[in-house]
Amino acid sequence: MFCFDTVDSTNDEAKRRFRTGLKNTSLFVSDTQTNGRGRRGRSFYSPSATGIYLSLLYPLTEGQSGFLSFTSKAAVAVCRALNSVYSVSPKIKWVNDILLDGKKIAGILCEYVTDTESGGSAVVIGIGINLSTEIFPEAISDTAGSVGNRSVPREIITAAVAKELIMLLNDSGSSYLDEYRALSLVIGRHIAYERNGQVFTGKAVSIDSDAALVVLRDDGRTDVLNTGEITVRTA
Numbered sequence: 390m391f392c393f394d395t396v397d398s399t400n401d402e403a404k405r406r407f408r409t410g411l412k413n414t415s416l417f418v419s420d421t422q423t424n425g426r427g428r429r430g431r432s433f434y435s436p437s438a439t440g441i442y443l444s445l446l447y448p449l450t451e452g453q454s455g456f457l458s459f460t461s462k463a464a465v466a467v468c469r470a471l472n473s474v475y476s477v478s479p480k481i482k483w484v485n486d487i488l489l490d491g492k493k494i495a496g497i498l499c500e501y502v503t504d505t506e507s508g509g510s511a512v513v514i515g516i517g518i519n520l521s522t523e524i525f526p527e528a529i530s531d532t533a534g535s536v537g538n539r540s541v542p543r544e545i546i547t548a549a550v551a552k553e554l555i556m557l558l559n560d561s562g563s564s565y566l567d568e569y570r571a572l573s574l575v576i577g578r579h580i581a582y583e584r585n586g587q588v589f590t591g592k593a594v595s596i597d598s599d600a601a602l603v604v605l606r607d608d609g610r611t612d613v614l615n616t617g618e619i620t621v622r623t624a
C-alpha cells in the first residue's frame with residue numbers, strides 16, 4: 390500500500406510504478422490529487438480531507454480481461470463498503486457512477502497499463518468518493534454530492550472498499566452481477582445515449598452476463614451498450 394499527502398493522480402502513480410517494476414497487487418491512496426481524472430478527459434475534484442481517492446493496481450494473468458467487469462465489480466464494492474460502514478444505500482448509474490439521493494457521490498475510472506519491457510499488463514481501478522465535501526466547482530455543483538458524514542476515519546472506508554474489491558476480483562464467477570442489477574438505477578428507466586454521433590433513446594431493459602446494458606430503443610431495435618455514457622431521463 391502506498392499513501393500520499395498529495396499526488397497528481399493515484400491512477401497515474403499506479404501506472405508509473407507498474408511500468409517501473411511493481412508487479413504485485415497494490416493500493417495507492419492520497420489525501421488529495423492535483424490532477425484527479427475522470428472518464429472522457431474530465432477532471433475529478435479531489436479536495437483534501439473530505440474524500441477518498443484510491444487506485445488498485447491489479448496485475449492480470451493471461452486471458453483475464455473484460456473492462457466492464459472491472460468497473461462493475463468496483464461499483465458493487467463501493468456500494469457494499471458504504472452500506473456496511475454508513476448503512477446508506479447508494480445506487481449504480483451504469484456503468485461507473487455511484488449515486489446517493491440523486492447525486493453522484495463516487496466515480497470509477499478503470500485503465501489498462503502495459504509494461505513494454507516485461508510484456509505484462511495490469512488494470513488500474515481508480516475510485517473517488519466524496520465523503521464530506523460540501524462545496525463543489527460550479528460545473529458539477531448541481532450533480533455532485535457527498536455521503537455527508539465524516540464520523541468514520543477514512544482508512545476504515547478505504548479498507549472496506551479494498552477488501553470488497555479484491556474479493557470480487559479474485560472471484561471469477563458472475564454471481565455479483567445479480568447484486569449489480571439489484572443496485573442499478575437504470576433498469577426499467579427511459580434513457581438517452583450517443584452512438585457514432587447519433588443520439589438514441591429507449592428503455593434500459595437489463596444488464597447482460599458481460600455487464601453490458603441492453604436497451605430497447607424507441608424505434609423498436611435493440612442495442613447492447615458496452616461503453617459510453619447514458620442519461621437517465623425523468624419520467
Ligand code: BTN
Pocket residue numbers: 397398399400401422424425426427428429431433441442443444485495496497498515516517518
Ligand atoms: C468519473 O467519475 O468519471 C471517474 C472518477 C474517478 C476518480 C478516481 S479518484 C482516484 C483515481 N485517480 C484518478 O485520477 N481518478 C480516479
